[in-house]
Amino acid sequence: MKTSLLLLSASFAALLSTAAFIPVPKMFDTVAVTGGTISGTLNKTGDVHVFRGIPFAAPPVGILRWKAPQPVKPWSGIRACAAFGPSPMQGAPAPFGPWSAEYLIAPEPISEDCLYLNVWTGARSANEKRPVLLWIYGGGFNSGGGNVPLYDGEATARKGVIYVSANYRVGPFGFFAHPELTRESGTNASGNYGLMDQVSALKWVKANIAQFGGDPNNVTIAGQSAGSMSVNCLVASPLAKNLFTKVIAESGASLARPMATLAQAEESGLKVMQALGTSSLAELRAKPAADIMQKGQGSVRGPIVDGYVLPEPMAALFGAGRQNKVTLLTGWNEDEGMAFGPPKNAADYKRQIRQQYGADAETLLRYYPGETDAQAAASQNNLSRDQIFGAQNFGWANLESQQGRNVYVYRFTRKLPATGDYARYGAFHTGEVAYAYDNLQFIDHQLRPLNATDDALAKTMSAYWVNFIKTGNPDGKGVPHWPAYRVADKQIMTLGDKVQAQSIPDAPSLDFLFTLLSRP
Numbered sequence: 001m002k003t004s005l006l007l008l009s010a011s012f013a014a015l016l017s018t019a020a021f022i023p024v025p026k027m028f029d030t031v032a033v034t035g036g037t038i039s040g041t042l043n044k045t046g047d048v049h050v051f052r053g054i055p056f057a058a059p060p061v062g063i064l065r066w067k068a069p070q071p072v073k074p075w076s077g078i079r080a081c082a083a084f085g086p087s088p089m090q091g092a093p094a095p096f097g098p099w100s101a102e103y104l105i106a107p108e109p110i111s112e113d114c115l116y117l118n119v120w121t122g123a124r125s126a127n128e129k130r131p132v133l134l135w136i137y138g139g140g141f142n143s144g145g146g147n148v149p150l151y152d153g154e155a156t157a158r159k160g161v162i163y164v165s166a167n168y169r170v171g172p173f174g175f176f177a178h179p180e181l182t183r184e185s186g187t188n189a190s191g192n193y194g195l196m197d198q199v200s201a202l203k204w205v206k207a208n209i210a211q212f213g214g215d216p217n218n219v220t221i222a223g224q225s226a227g228s229m230s231v232n233c234l235v236a237s238p239l240a241k242n243l244f245t246k247v248i249a250e251s252g253a254s255l256a257r258p259m260a261t262l263a264q265a266e267e268s269g270l271k272v273m274q275a276l277g278t279s280s281l282a283e284l285r286a287k288p289a290a291d292i293m294q295k296g297q298g299s300v301r302g303p304i305v306d307g308y309v310l311p312e313p314m315a316a317l318f319g320a321g322r323q324n325k326v327t328l329l330t331g332w333n334e335d336e337g338m339a340f341g342p343p344k345n346a347a348d349y350k351r352q353i354r355q356q357y358g359a360d361a362e363t364l365l366r367y368y369p370g371e372t373d374a375q376a377a378a379s380q381n382n383l384s385r386d387q388i389f390g391a392q393n394f395g396w397a398n399l400e401s402q403q404g405r406n407v408y409v410y411r412f413t414r415k416l417p418a419t420g421d422y423a424r425y426g427a428f429h430t431g432e433v434a435y436a437y438d439n440l441q442f443i444d445h446q447l448r449p450l451n452a453t454d455d456a457l458a459k460t461m462s463a464y465w466v467n468f469i470k471t472g473n474p475d476g477k478g479v480p481h482w483p484a485y486r487v488a489d490k491q492i493m494t495l496g497d498k499v500q501a502q503s504i505p506d507a508p509s510l511d512f513l514f515t516l517l518s519r520p
Helices: 002-019 154-158 179-184 193-212 226-236 262-275 281-286 289-299 314-319 346-367 373-402 420-424 452-471 507-518
Strands: 030-033 036-039 048-055 078-080 116-122 130-136 162-166 214-224 246-250 327-333 407-412 491-495 499-503
Touching (some): 030 193, 036 048, 048 154, 116 154, 116 193, 130 193, 130 452, 154 162, 162 193, 179 262, 179 281, 193 226, 214 226, 214 452, 226 246, 226 314, 246 452, 262 289, 327 373, 327 452, 327 491, 346 373, 346 507, 373 407, 452 491
Parallel strands (some): 036 078, 130 162, 214 246, 246 327, 327 407, 407 491
Antiparallel strands (some): 048 116
Protein backbone atom coordinates (compact mmCIF):
# COMPACT_ATOMS: atom_id res chain seq x y z
CA MET A 1 0.00 0.00 0.00
CA LYS A 2 2.87 2.37 0.91
CA THR A 3 4.53 1.59 -2.40
CA SER A 4 1.32 2.42 -4.29
CA LEU A 5 0.97 5.72 -2.45
CA LEU A 6 4.57 6.65 -3.16
CA LEU A 7 4.14 5.87 -6.84
CA LEU A 8 0.92 7.88 -6.94
CA SER A 9 2.62 10.84 -5.24
CA ALA A 10 5.53 10.67 -7.62
CA SER A 11 3.21 10.57 -10.64
CA PHE A 12 1.22 13.55 -9.33
CA ALA A 13 4.42 15.55 -8.76
CA ALA A 14 5.59 14.73 -12.25
CA LEU A 15 2.23 15.89 -13.66
CA LEU A 16 2.50 19.21 -11.84
CA SER A 17 6.05 19.63 -13.07
CA THR A 18 4.99 18.94 -16.65
CA ALA A 19 1.99 21.30 -16.37
CA ALA A 20 4.31 24.11 -15.35
CA PHE A 21 6.01 23.88 -18.73
CA ILE A 22 2.93 23.52 -20.92
CA PRO A 23 3.20 26.36 -23.50
CA VAL A 24 0.55 29.04 -23.03
CA PRO A 25 -0.24 32.05 -25.23
CA LYS A 26 2.11 34.87 -24.38
CA MET A 27 0.84 37.88 -22.48
CA PHE A 28 2.72 41.07 -23.27
CA ASP A 29 4.06 43.54 -20.76
CA THR A 30 4.74 46.43 -23.15
CA VAL A 31 3.55 47.52 -26.60
CA ALA A 32 5.08 50.03 -29.00
CA VAL A 33 2.42 52.42 -30.33
CA THR A 34 2.35 55.80 -32.02
CA GLY A 35 4.14 58.13 -29.62
CA GLY A 36 6.13 55.60 -27.60
CA THR A 37 5.96 52.43 -25.53
CA ILE A 38 3.12 51.63 -23.12
CA SER A 39 2.42 49.09 -20.41
CA GLY A 40 -0.95 47.85 -19.22
CA THR A 41 -2.46 45.61 -16.57
CA LEU A 42 -3.82 42.07 -16.42
CA ASN A 43 -7.36 41.28 -15.36
CA LYS A 44 -7.93 39.20 -12.21
CA THR A 45 -8.02 35.90 -14.08
CA GLY A 46 -4.89 36.67 -16.08
CA ASP A 47 -6.39 36.12 -19.53
CA VAL A 48 -7.11 39.69 -20.67
CA HIS A 49 -4.59 42.50 -20.89
CA VAL A 50 -6.03 45.99 -20.45
CA PHE A 51 -4.45 49.25 -21.57
CA ARG A 52 -6.32 52.28 -20.27
CA GLY A 53 -5.70 55.91 -21.09
CA ILE A 54 -3.61 55.58 -24.26
CA PRO A 55 -3.23 59.03 -25.87
CA PHE A 56 -4.26 58.98 -29.53
CA ALA A 57 -3.97 62.73 -30.18
CA ALA A 58 -2.45 65.79 -28.58
CA PRO A 59 -4.45 67.38 -25.73
CA PRO A 60 -6.99 69.73 -27.41
CA VAL A 61 -6.31 72.61 -25.04
CA GLY A 62 -5.07 76.20 -25.38
CA ILE A 63 -4.49 77.03 -29.03
CA LEU A 64 -5.65 73.49 -29.96
CA ARG A 65 -9.14 74.10 -28.57
CA TRP A 66 -11.51 73.79 -31.55
CA LYS A 67 -8.95 72.35 -33.90
CA ALA A 68 -8.90 69.01 -35.66
CA PRO A 69 -7.08 66.44 -33.49
CA GLN A 70 -3.33 66.88 -33.78
CA PRO A 71 -0.62 64.16 -33.69
CA VAL A 72 0.04 62.68 -30.28
CA LYS A 73 3.04 64.09 -28.42
CA PRO A 74 5.82 61.46 -28.16
CA TRP A 75 7.07 60.36 -24.76
CA SER A 76 10.24 58.65 -23.57
CA GLY A 77 10.47 55.54 -21.47
CA ILE A 78 7.45 53.32 -20.80
CA ARG A 79 4.14 55.07 -20.25
CA ALA A 80 1.95 53.26 -17.71
CA CYS A 81 -1.58 52.90 -19.12
CA ALA A 82 -3.29 51.53 -16.03
CA ALA A 83 -6.04 54.13 -15.50
CA PHE A 84 -8.69 55.69 -17.73
CA GLY A 85 -7.90 59.11 -19.11
CA PRO A 86 -10.17 62.02 -18.17
CA SER A 87 -13.69 62.12 -19.55
CA PRO A 88 -14.41 65.08 -21.86
CA MET A 89 -15.69 68.35 -20.44
CA GLN A 90 -19.32 68.02 -19.29
CA GLY A 91 -21.50 68.47 -16.24
CA ALA A 92 -20.99 66.33 -13.16
CA PRO A 93 -22.67 62.92 -13.60
CA ALA A 94 -25.80 62.28 -11.53
CA PRO A 95 -28.34 59.44 -11.84
CA PHE A 96 -31.62 60.44 -13.51
CA GLY A 97 -34.56 58.67 -15.09
CA PRO A 98 -33.70 55.00 -15.63
CA TRP A 99 -29.95 55.64 -15.63
CA SER A 100 -28.32 54.65 -12.36
CA ALA A 101 -24.61 55.13 -11.64
CA GLU A 102 -23.35 52.21 -13.75
CA TYR A 103 -24.69 53.95 -16.88
CA LEU A 104 -22.68 57.14 -16.19
CA ILE A 105 -19.06 58.28 -16.28
CA ALA A 106 -16.93 58.39 -13.15
CA PRO A 107 -17.26 61.66 -11.20
CA GLU A 108 -13.63 62.48 -11.95
CA PRO A 109 -11.39 63.20 -13.73
CA ILE A 110 -13.19 65.41 -16.27
CA SER A 111 -11.04 67.63 -18.48
CA GLU A 112 -10.52 69.22 -21.88
CA ASP A 113 -7.44 66.98 -22.07
CA CYS A 114 -9.56 63.94 -22.94
CA LEU A 115 -8.34 62.29 -26.14
CA TYR A 116 -7.49 58.86 -24.79
CA LEU A 117 -8.57 55.37 -25.73
CA ASN A 118 -8.60 51.97 -24.06
CA VAL A 119 -7.80 48.47 -25.34
CA TRP A 120 -8.85 45.08 -23.98
CA THR A 121 -7.09 42.13 -25.62
CA GLY A 122 -6.44 38.49 -24.86
CA ALA A 123 -3.20 36.54 -25.01
CA ARG A 124 -1.16 37.13 -28.14
CA SER A 125 0.12 34.32 -30.35
CA ALA A 126 2.33 34.54 -33.41
CA ASN A 127 0.71 36.00 -36.54
CA GLU A 128 -2.70 36.24 -34.89
CA LYS A 129 -5.23 38.64 -36.40
CA ARG A 130 -8.28 39.09 -34.23
CA PRO A 131 -11.32 41.17 -35.22
CA VAL A 132 -11.54 44.62 -33.67
CA LEU A 133 -14.44 46.60 -32.21
CA LEU A 134 -14.30 50.36 -31.63
CA TRP A 135 -17.03 51.46 -29.20
CA ILE A 136 -18.44 55.01 -29.43
CA TYR A 137 -20.43 56.15 -26.41
CA GLY A 138 -23.72 58.03 -26.30
CA GLY A 139 -24.78 61.00 -24.22
CA GLY A 140 -26.64 63.35 -26.54
CA PHE A 141 -23.31 64.77 -27.81
CA ASN A 142 -23.10 66.62 -24.49
CA SER A 143 -21.89 63.90 -22.11
CA GLY A 144 -20.37 60.43 -21.90
CA GLY A 145 -16.96 58.81 -21.76
CA GLY A 146 -15.08 55.55 -22.06
CA ASN A 147 -14.96 54.78 -18.34
CA VAL A 148 -18.68 53.98 -17.96
CA PRO A 149 -18.82 50.58 -16.20
CA LEU A 150 -21.22 49.06 -18.74
CA TYR A 151 -18.73 49.82 -21.53
CA ASP A 152 -16.10 47.50 -20.06
CA GLY A 153 -14.44 45.38 -22.75
CA GLU A 154 -13.17 42.38 -20.78
CA ALA A 155 -16.04 39.99 -21.53
CA THR A 156 -15.91 40.77 -25.26
CA ALA A 157 -12.12 40.41 -25.36
CA ARG A 158 -12.41 37.00 -23.70
CA LYS A 159 -14.49 35.89 -26.70
CA GLY A 160 -11.67 36.59 -29.16
CA VAL A 161 -12.37 40.24 -30.07
CA ILE A 162 -10.09 43.20 -29.41
CA TYR A 163 -12.31 45.82 -27.77
CA VAL A 164 -11.39 49.48 -28.06
CA SER A 165 -13.25 52.44 -26.55
CA ALA A 166 -12.27 56.02 -27.33
CA ASN A 167 -13.17 59.42 -25.92
CA TYR A 168 -14.27 62.28 -28.14
CA ARG A 169 -15.03 65.91 -27.38
CA VAL A 170 -18.66 66.73 -26.60
CA GLY A 171 -20.79 69.82 -26.05
CA PRO A 172 -19.33 73.23 -26.91
CA PHE A 173 -15.82 71.75 -27.10
CA GLY A 174 -16.76 69.07 -29.62
CA PHE A 175 -19.37 70.73 -31.84
CA PHE A 176 -18.78 74.48 -31.81
CA ALA A 177 -18.67 76.38 -35.10
CA HIS A 178 -17.59 79.95 -35.74
CA PRO A 179 -16.65 81.96 -38.87
CA GLU A 180 -13.08 82.50 -37.61
CA LEU A 181 -12.68 78.79 -36.98
CA THR A 182 -13.92 78.08 -40.49
CA ARG A 183 -11.42 80.53 -41.99
CA GLU A 184 -8.42 79.17 -40.08
CA SER A 185 -9.25 75.48 -40.61
CA GLY A 186 -7.75 74.96 -44.05
CA THR A 187 -10.87 72.98 -44.95
CA ASN A 188 -13.37 75.85 -44.94
CA ALA A 189 -15.31 74.10 -42.17
CA SER A 190 -15.74 74.05 -38.41
CA GLY A 191 -17.95 72.40 -35.84
CA ASN A 192 -17.50 68.63 -36.11
CA TYR A 193 -14.48 68.20 -33.82
CA GLY A 194 -16.07 65.30 -31.94
CA LEU A 195 -16.51 63.36 -35.18
CA MET A 196 -12.94 64.18 -36.20
CA ASP A 197 -11.79 62.75 -32.85
CA GLN A 198 -13.59 59.52 -33.71
CA VAL A 199 -11.88 59.40 -37.11
CA SER A 200 -8.54 60.02 -35.39
CA ALA A 201 -9.19 57.08 -33.05
CA LEU A 202 -9.99 54.88 -36.04
CA LYS A 203 -6.73 55.92 -37.71
CA TRP A 204 -4.89 55.03 -34.50
CA VAL A 205 -6.53 51.59 -34.62
CA LYS A 206 -5.50 51.17 -38.25
CA ALA A 207 -1.88 52.02 -37.43
CA ASN A 208 -1.48 50.26 -34.08
CA ILE A 209 -3.96 47.46 -33.47
CA ALA A 210 -1.76 44.76 -35.04
CA GLN A 211 0.61 45.29 -32.11
CA PHE A 212 -2.16 43.95 -29.85
CA GLY A 213 -2.91 40.96 -32.09
CA GLY A 214 -5.67 42.69 -34.05
CA ASP A 215 -6.55 42.80 -37.72
CA PRO A 216 -6.63 46.42 -38.97
CA ASN A 217 -8.68 45.26 -41.96
CA ASN A 218 -11.44 43.71 -39.85
CA VAL A 219 -12.75 46.63 -37.81
CA THR A 220 -16.33 47.13 -36.63
CA ILE A 221 -17.55 50.42 -35.19
CA ALA A 222 -20.40 50.31 -32.69
CA GLY A 223 -22.30 52.90 -30.72
CA GLN A 224 -25.51 53.59 -28.87
CA SER A 225 -27.74 56.68 -28.93
CA ALA A 226 -25.47 59.62 -29.88
CA GLY A 227 -22.81 56.95 -30.39
CA SER A 228 -25.09 55.28 -32.93
CA MET A 229 -25.74 58.64 -34.58
CA SER A 230 -21.96 59.06 -34.71
CA VAL A 231 -21.66 55.66 -36.39
CA ASN A 232 -24.23 56.83 -38.94
CA CYS A 233 -22.16 59.98 -39.55
CA LEU A 234 -18.92 58.01 -39.92
CA VAL A 235 -20.57 55.80 -42.55
CA ALA A 236 -21.46 59.04 -44.34
CA SER A 237 -18.07 60.75 -43.99
CA PRO A 238 -15.38 60.50 -46.67
CA LEU A 239 -12.81 61.04 -43.89
CA ALA A 240 -13.61 57.57 -42.51
CA LYS A 241 -13.35 55.69 -45.80
CA ASN A 242 -11.56 52.31 -45.54
CA LEU A 243 -11.25 52.53 -41.75
CA PHE A 244 -13.98 49.94 -40.99
CA THR A 245 -16.16 47.41 -42.78
CA LYS A 246 -19.03 46.67 -40.36
CA VAL A 247 -21.19 48.80 -38.07
CA ILE A 248 -23.45 48.19 -35.09
CA ALA A 249 -25.93 51.02 -34.55
CA GLU A 250 -28.01 50.78 -31.38
CA SER A 251 -30.88 53.28 -31.14
CA GLY A 252 -29.78 56.23 -33.21
CA ALA A 253 -29.33 57.63 -36.72
CA SER A 254 -29.74 60.99 -38.42
CA LEU A 255 -31.26 60.19 -41.79
CA ALA A 256 -34.65 61.78 -41.13
CA ARG A 257 -33.56 64.42 -38.68
CA PRO A 258 -32.78 68.05 -39.51
CA MET A 259 -29.09 68.78 -39.09
CA ALA A 260 -27.78 72.35 -38.85
CA THR A 261 -25.84 73.81 -41.75
CA LEU A 262 -22.42 75.37 -41.27
CA ALA A 263 -23.92 78.85 -41.58
CA GLN A 264 -26.54 78.13 -38.91
CA ALA A 265 -23.95 76.67 -36.55
CA GLU A 266 -21.63 79.64 -37.11
CA GLU A 267 -24.48 81.98 -36.18
CA SER A 268 -24.91 80.09 -32.91
CA GLY A 269 -21.17 80.39 -32.34
CA LEU A 270 -21.31 84.15 -32.76
CA LYS A 271 -24.03 84.31 -30.11
CA VAL A 272 -21.86 82.31 -27.71
CA MET A 273 -18.96 84.69 -28.34
CA GLN A 274 -21.23 87.62 -27.51
CA ALA A 275 -22.56 85.91 -24.37
CA LEU A 276 -18.99 85.38 -23.19
CA GLY A 277 -18.09 89.02 -23.74
CA THR A 278 -15.31 88.21 -26.21
CA SER A 279 -14.52 89.71 -29.59
CA SER A 280 -11.93 87.32 -31.04
CA LEU A 281 -11.09 83.66 -31.31
CA ALA A 282 -7.96 84.22 -29.25
CA GLU A 283 -10.08 85.58 -26.40
CA LEU A 284 -12.44 82.62 -26.71
CA ARG A 285 -9.56 80.17 -26.45
CA ALA A 286 -8.28 81.97 -23.39
CA LYS A 287 -11.58 81.59 -21.55
CA PRO A 288 -11.70 78.98 -18.77
CA ALA A 289 -13.41 75.75 -19.77
CA ALA A 290 -16.05 76.29 -17.08
CA ASP A 291 -17.12 79.56 -18.73
CA ILE A 292 -17.40 77.89 -22.13
CA MET A 293 -19.52 75.15 -20.55
CA GLN A 294 -21.84 77.65 -18.89
CA LYS A 295 -22.46 79.85 -21.91
CA GLY A 296 -22.14 77.36 -24.74
CA GLN A 297 -23.86 74.19 -23.61
CA GLY A 298 -27.39 74.96 -24.77
CA SER A 299 -26.34 76.29 -28.16
CA VAL A 300 -24.67 73.10 -29.41
CA ARG A 301 -26.79 70.35 -30.97
CA GLY A 302 -24.19 67.90 -32.23
CA PRO A 303 -22.91 67.16 -35.75
CA ILE A 304 -23.60 69.60 -38.57
CA VAL A 305 -23.43 69.53 -42.36
CA ASP A 306 -20.10 71.33 -42.54
CA GLY A 307 -19.13 70.50 -46.13
CA TYR A 308 -16.03 68.60 -45.01
CA VAL A 309 -16.64 65.88 -42.43
CA LEU A 310 -20.24 65.69 -43.62
CA PRO A 311 -20.24 67.05 -47.16
CA GLU A 312 -24.02 67.08 -47.66
CA PRO A 313 -27.27 66.28 -45.82
CA MET A 314 -27.40 62.67 -44.64
CA ALA A 315 -30.63 61.76 -46.43
CA ALA A 316 -29.31 62.99 -49.77
CA LEU A 317 -25.98 61.26 -49.33
CA PHE A 318 -27.44 57.88 -48.34
CA GLY A 319 -30.29 58.14 -50.82
CA ALA A 320 -27.77 58.47 -53.65
CA GLY A 321 -25.61 55.62 -52.30
CA ARG A 322 -22.57 57.83 -51.71
CA GLN A 323 -21.92 56.56 -48.16
CA ASN A 324 -19.12 54.17 -47.19
CA LYS A 325 -20.13 50.59 -47.99
CA VAL A 326 -20.63 48.52 -44.84
CA THR A 327 -22.51 45.59 -43.35
CA LEU A 328 -25.07 46.85 -40.83
CA LEU A 329 -26.55 45.50 -37.58
CA THR A 330 -29.07 47.93 -36.15
CA GLY A 331 -32.14 48.19 -33.95
CA TRP A 332 -33.88 49.95 -31.09
CA ASN A 333 -35.65 49.30 -27.79
CA GLU A 334 -39.33 48.84 -27.04
CA ASP A 335 -39.68 51.45 -24.29
CA GLU A 336 -37.14 54.14 -25.14
CA GLY A 337 -39.52 56.99 -25.89
CA MET A 338 -38.35 60.26 -24.36
CA ALA A 339 -41.52 62.20 -23.65
CA PHE A 340 -40.56 64.49 -20.77
CA GLY A 341 -43.14 65.58 -18.25
CA PRO A 342 -46.68 64.22 -17.81
CA PRO A 343 -48.44 63.04 -20.99
CA LYS A 344 -51.14 65.18 -22.56
CA ASN A 345 -54.73 64.05 -22.28
CA ALA A 346 -56.47 62.68 -25.38
CA ALA A 347 -58.00 65.99 -26.48
CA ASP A 348 -54.77 67.98 -26.10
CA TYR A 349 -52.72 65.25 -27.76
CA LYS A 350 -54.92 65.13 -30.87
CA ARG A 351 -55.04 68.92 -31.01
CA GLN A 352 -51.25 69.10 -30.99
CA ILE A 353 -50.89 66.45 -33.70
CA ARG A 354 -53.36 68.26 -35.97
CA GLN A 355 -51.61 71.59 -35.45
CA GLN A 356 -48.15 70.13 -36.07
CA TYR A 357 -48.84 67.78 -38.98
CA GLY A 358 -51.76 69.37 -40.83
CA ALA A 359 -52.90 67.21 -43.74
CA ASP A 360 -50.90 64.23 -42.46
CA ALA A 361 -52.37 64.34 -38.95
CA GLU A 362 -55.26 61.92 -39.48
CA THR A 363 -52.98 59.27 -40.95
CA LEU A 364 -50.55 59.74 -38.09
CA LEU A 365 -53.39 59.40 -35.58
CA ARG A 366 -54.39 56.08 -37.13
CA TYR A 367 -50.92 54.76 -36.29
CA TYR A 368 -50.59 56.59 -32.96
CA PRO A 369 -54.23 56.93 -31.77
CA GLY A 370 -55.54 58.93 -28.85
CA GLU A 371 -59.18 58.07 -28.30
CA THR A 372 -58.71 57.77 -24.54
CA ASP A 373 -56.25 59.35 -22.16
CA ALA A 374 -54.52 56.00 -21.62
CA GLN A 375 -54.26 55.38 -25.36
CA ALA A 376 -52.96 58.92 -25.93
CA ALA A 377 -50.31 58.45 -23.23
CA ALA A 378 -49.10 55.21 -24.84
CA SER A 379 -49.08 56.81 -28.30
CA GLN A 380 -47.00 59.74 -27.07
CA ASN A 381 -44.36 57.36 -25.78
CA ASN A 382 -44.40 55.28 -28.96
CA LEU A 383 -44.31 58.32 -31.23
CA SER A 384 -41.38 59.75 -29.28
CA ARG A 385 -39.55 56.41 -29.54
CA ASP A 386 -40.12 56.14 -33.27
CA GLN A 387 -39.35 59.76 -34.13
CA ILE A 388 -36.02 59.77 -32.29
CA PHE A 389 -34.93 56.16 -32.79
CA GLY A 390 -37.23 53.62 -34.45
CA ALA A 391 -37.95 55.36 -37.75
CA GLN A 392 -34.33 56.51 -38.02
CA ASN A 393 -32.78 53.05 -37.71
CA PHE A 394 -35.61 51.43 -39.67
CA GLY A 395 -35.12 53.89 -42.53
CA TRP A 396 -31.37 53.32 -42.54
CA ALA A 397 -31.88 49.55 -42.67
CA ASN A 398 -34.23 49.92 -45.64
CA LEU A 399 -31.84 52.15 -47.58
CA GLU A 400 -28.86 49.84 -47.08
CA SER A 401 -30.90 46.74 -47.96
CA GLN A 402 -32.35 48.37 -51.08
CA GLN A 403 -28.79 49.19 -52.18
CA GLY A 404 -27.77 45.54 -51.89
CA ARG A 405 -25.89 45.44 -48.59
CA ASN A 406 -26.27 42.90 -45.81
CA VAL A 407 -28.42 44.19 -42.95
CA TYR A 408 -29.60 42.67 -39.66
CA VAL A 409 -32.28 44.35 -37.53
CA TYR A 410 -33.36 43.75 -33.93
CA ARG A 411 -35.94 44.99 -31.44
CA PHE A 412 -34.90 44.78 -27.77
CA THR A 413 -38.00 44.06 -25.67
CA ARG A 414 -36.67 42.80 -22.34
CA LYS A 415 -38.22 44.76 -19.49
CA LEU A 416 -35.38 44.81 -16.98
CA PRO A 417 -36.46 43.58 -13.54
CA ALA A 418 -36.34 46.56 -11.21
CA THR A 419 -37.42 47.93 -7.86
CA GLY A 420 -39.05 51.20 -6.86
CA ASP A 421 -39.28 53.94 -9.46
CA TYR A 422 -36.95 52.04 -11.79
CA ALA A 423 -39.67 49.41 -12.36
CA ARG A 424 -41.66 51.75 -14.61
CA TYR A 425 -39.02 52.06 -17.35
CA GLY A 426 -39.21 48.63 -19.01
CA ALA A 427 -36.94 48.09 -22.03
CA PHE A 428 -35.50 51.57 -21.66
CA HIS A 429 -32.98 53.53 -23.72
CA THR A 430 -29.49 52.00 -23.17
CA GLY A 431 -31.03 48.94 -21.49
CA GLU A 432 -29.62 46.57 -24.14
CA VAL A 433 -25.96 47.56 -23.77
CA ALA A 434 -25.17 45.36 -20.75
CA TYR A 435 -26.66 42.35 -22.55
CA ALA A 436 -24.94 42.93 -25.89
CA TYR A 437 -21.49 43.15 -24.29
CA ASP A 438 -22.11 40.52 -21.58
CA ASN A 439 -21.76 43.05 -18.76
CA LEU A 440 -24.68 42.22 -16.48
CA GLN A 441 -22.18 41.92 -13.62
CA PHE A 442 -21.96 45.72 -13.53
CA ILE A 443 -25.72 46.23 -13.08
CA ASP A 444 -26.75 47.33 -9.60
CA HIS A 445 -28.60 44.19 -8.53
CA GLN A 446 -30.19 45.95 -5.57
CA LEU A 447 -32.02 48.26 -7.96
CA ARG A 448 -32.44 45.67 -10.71
CA PRO A 449 -32.60 42.07 -9.41
CA LEU A 450 -31.76 40.26 -12.65
CA ASN A 451 -32.49 36.55 -13.03
CA ALA A 452 -31.82 33.50 -15.19
CA THR A 453 -33.79 35.00 -18.11
CA ASP A 454 -31.40 37.95 -18.17
CA ASP A 455 -28.35 35.68 -18.02
CA ALA A 456 -29.63 33.64 -20.95
CA LEU A 457 -30.43 36.75 -22.98
CA ALA A 458 -26.97 38.23 -22.34
CA LYS A 459 -25.35 34.97 -23.42
CA THR A 460 -27.34 34.93 -26.66
CA MET A 461 -27.04 38.63 -27.48
CA SER A 462 -23.31 38.80 -26.81
CA ALA A 463 -22.84 35.73 -29.02
CA TYR A 464 -24.75 37.48 -31.83
CA TRP A 465 -22.67 40.64 -31.42
CA VAL A 466 -19.35 38.77 -31.38
CA ASN A 467 -20.35 36.66 -34.40
CA PHE A 468 -21.18 39.81 -36.31
CA ILE A 469 -17.91 41.50 -35.32
CA LYS A 470 -15.97 38.45 -36.47
CA THR A 471 -17.82 37.55 -39.68
CA GLY A 472 -20.42 40.18 -40.56
CA ASN A 473 -23.23 37.74 -39.71
CA PRO A 474 -24.75 37.41 -36.21
CA ASP A 475 -25.74 33.80 -36.84
CA GLY A 476 -23.69 31.00 -35.38
CA LYS A 477 -23.71 27.74 -33.50
CA GLY A 478 -25.95 27.55 -30.46
CA VAL A 479 -28.14 30.62 -31.12
CA PRO A 480 -31.54 30.97 -32.81
CA HIS A 481 -31.34 31.74 -36.52
CA TRP A 482 -31.23 35.49 -37.26
CA PRO A 483 -32.39 36.10 -40.84
CA ALA A 484 -30.95 38.90 -42.91
CA TYR A 485 -33.27 41.90 -43.25
CA ARG A 486 -35.01 42.32 -46.57
CA VAL A 487 -37.40 45.13 -47.45
CA ALA A 488 -39.81 42.61 -48.96
CA ASP A 489 -40.48 40.67 -45.73
CA LYS A 490 -38.90 42.92 -43.04
CA GLN A 491 -37.74 40.05 -40.83
CA ILE A 492 -36.16 41.22 -37.58
CA MET A 493 -34.92 39.54 -34.40
CA THR A 494 -36.88 40.12 -31.21
CA LEU A 495 -34.49 40.09 -28.24
CA GLY A 496 -36.46 39.70 -25.03
CA ASP A 497 -37.98 37.05 -22.80
CA LYS A 498 -38.04 35.04 -26.02
CA VAL A 499 -35.49 35.36 -28.79
CA GLN A 500 -37.15 34.81 -32.14
CA ALA A 501 -37.36 36.09 -35.69
CA GLN A 502 -40.56 37.78 -36.83
CA SER A 503 -41.84 40.28 -39.37
CA ILE A 504 -41.67 43.71 -37.82
CA PRO A 505 -45.21 44.37 -36.53
CA ASP A 506 -45.28 48.16 -36.91
CA ALA A 507 -43.60 48.51 -40.30
CA PRO A 508 -46.46 50.57 -41.83
CA SER A 509 -46.27 53.23 -39.10
CA LEU A 510 -42.47 53.38 -39.33
CA ASP A 511 -42.59 53.64 -43.13
CA PHE A 512 -45.06 56.50 -42.91
CA LEU A 513 -43.16 58.27 -40.15
CA PHE A 514 -39.78 58.00 -41.89
CA THR A 515 -41.28 59.49 -45.06
CA LEU A 516 -42.93 62.24 -43.05
CA LEU A 517 -39.78 63.14 -41.14
CA SER A 518 -37.65 63.07 -44.30
CA ARG A 519 -39.55 65.88 -45.98
CA PRO A 520 -37.63 69.18 -46.24
